[in-house]
Amino acid sequence: MVPQKNKYNLPVGYSLLQTTLKSTEFLNNPIQFISKSMVVFSGTYTASLGINRKLIITQDPGFIDYILKVNHRNYHKSELSTERAVQFFGNGLLFSNGDYWLKQRRLIQPAFHREKLQGLYNIIVSTIDEYVIKFPTGTNIDVYPLAHELSFHIIVRSLFDIKLSASIMEELSQVFTELQDFLIKDINQPLRKLFYPFTGSENAQLKKARRLREIFTAIINERKASTESYADLLDMLLKSKYEDTGEAMTTDQVIDEMLILIFAGHETTANTLSWLLYLLATHKEILQQLRTSLKDSTVFESLSNEYLKAVINETMRLYPAAWMTERVALEDDSFKQFSYPKNTIIIPFFFGLHNDKFFWKDAVKFQPERFINDPILAKSKHYFPFGAGPRMCIGNNFAIAEMCFFVFAFLKQFNIEATMQIPVMKPLITLRPDRVVLNIEKL
Numbered sequence: 001m002v003p004q005k006n007k008y009n010l011p012v013g014y015s016l017l018q019t020t021l022k023s024t025e026f027l028n029n030p031i032q033f034i035s036k037s038m039v040v041f042s043g044t045y046t047a048s049l050g051i052n053r054k055l056i057i058t059q060d061p062g063f064i065d066y067i068l069k070v071n072h073r074n075y076h077k078s079e080l081s082t083e084r085a086v087q088f089f090g091n092g093l094l095f096s097n098g099d100y101w102l103k104q105r106r107l108i109q110p111a112f113h114r115e116k117l118q119g120l121y122n123i124i125v126s127t128i129d130e131y132v133i134k135f136p137t138g139t140n141i142d143v144y145p146l147a148h149e150l151s152f153h154i155i156v157r158s159l160f161d162i163k164l165s166a167s168i169m170e171e172l173s174q175v176f177t178e179l180q181d182f183l184i185k186d187i188n189q190p191l192r193k194l195f196y197p198f199t200g201s202e203n204a205q206l207k208k209a210r211r212l213r214e215i216f217t218a219i220i221n222e223r224k225a226s227t228e229s230y231a232d233l234l235d236m237l238l239k240s241k242y243e244d245t246g247e248a249m250t251t252d253q254v255i256d257e258m259l260i261l262i263f264a265g266h267e268t269t270a271n272t273l274s275w276l277l278y279l280l281a282t283h284k285e286i287l288q289q290l291r292t293s294l295k296d297s298t299v300f301e302s303l304s305n306e307y308l309k310a311v312i313n314e315t316m317r318l319y320p321a322a323w324m325t326e327r328v329a330l331e332d333d334s335f336k337q338f339s340y341p342k343n344t345i346i347i348p349f350f351f352g353l354h355n356d357k358f359f360w361k362d363a364v365k366f367q368p369e370r371f372i373n374d375p376i377l378a379k380s381k382h383y384f385p386f387g388a389g390p391r392m393c394i395g396n397n398f399a400i401a402e403m404c405f406f407v408f409a410f411l412k413q414f415n416i417e418a419t420m421q422i423p424v425m426k427p428l429i430t431l432r433p434d435r436v437v438l439n440i441e442k443l
């Protein structure tokens with residue numbers, strides 16, 4: 001059969017040769033590269049992954065909504081982002097697809113409803129209080145590793161509300177960080193794979209991933225044998241029953257989901273909190289207004305503080321921790337004038353959309369009031385900090401609660417000032433700052 005010419009109408013963009021030639025520029029600074037390309041190609045463009053494999057990157061809110069929500073059934077997470085991740089972090093929610101994903105999502109979703117989460121608030125608040133007391137003060141303090149450690153402790157304690165020994169916590173945190181770093185390099189530098197048989201580095205990491213599972217198996221076994229009652233996420237995971245069979249998850253499935261909740265639930269929040277402190281430190285009048293608005297409230301009341309919510313929303317607009325995501329088309333599809341074959345990868349570029357001058361007045365400015373003056377802005381179609389559609393972040397309410405409680409506790413104790421060091425964006429799996437160096441003073 002003669003192939004049909006121009007059967008598909010892909011957005012204009014880079015040929016395979018151009019994509020290859022520009023790959024170093026892309027890898028050095030993906031956000032800058034994609035943002036520049038968006039200007040050239042008016043918000044949506046094609047790149048080539050191979051002769052027959054295309055990639056469409058878009059910051060068109062309608063297109064993003066179409067992929068994630070309107071026609072979500074035609075889109076899965078692609079093997080590019082999930083295949084390797086599953087080897088290290090298991091087949092939990094973030095990396096699974098299709099019927100299995102849906103079954104797991106239905107099972108786990110109820111634990112993250114706002115009313116259910118209230119049971120975890122005391123754990124979150126006490127973890128923050130213990131941490132904030134030890135927070136260092138002085139000049140030139142990098143708050144990023146501190147926020148990272150705190151959010152790691154919060155999600156781990158919410159999963160199992162037991163005091164783990166400091167050495168186990170340290171080991172968990174270290175292994176997680178190493179595995180994530182390895183995964184990033186593995187995805188970004190495909191040629192590294194050629195050297196694994198000689199360096200043994202892949203096997204060493206897989207061994208660490210097995211060690212994580214051993215630690216979790218021991219915790220689960222201990223829990224199953226315990227007669228005490230718990231109100232943590234592990235308790236919920238163990239007690240949840242599939243609607244159709246009435247059975248609970250196997251230990252392996254529980255571990256997969258625990259790993260995913262830690263994976264998806266700590267760096268994202270740590271990044272957002274670090275950017276937020278940086279933005280407050282560089283915007284004194286907003287910091288002051290936030291302090292005033294929190295003055296007479298309790299920690300739990302901070303959850304309904306509109307100004308604090310606006311500060312968090314505006315931080316996630318400027319620095320969305322999930323700066324992009326990706327899907328693969330299961331069948332041929334089209335959106336507006338574009339059409340593309342099945343197997344095309346689509347990248348919603350949230351960072352670009354959140355910083356798009358067309359949708360956001362004074363887009364580069366940190367202006368939390370915009371979310372107060374326009375109360376539906378946070379739910380608008382050009383704001384996707386937690387994604388959209390059925391795969392929207394399951395932990396969004398958890399994350400907001402954690403961030404509100406932290407900001408409340410932190411501002412009660414400390415004043416912050418900016419330094420000459422300006423953080424640089426590091427768009428890895430999530431958008432993190434290289435460091436956030438501030439002067440911190442006890443009030």
Ligand code: HEM
Nearest residue numbers: 093094264265268269321322325386387391393394395399
């Ligand atoms: C500021 C903090 C956070 C941000 C910005 C964020 C962002 C996101 C985004 C954009 C997605 C959708 C990805 C996609 O469509 O491909 C997502 C998914 C997910 N998030 Fe979050 N997240 C945050 C915190 C959390 C927390 C605290 C947890 C757990 C307690 C969590 C658990 C998950 C899980 C399990 C998924 C996969 C859901 C699924 O595919 O069904 N996230 N997150």
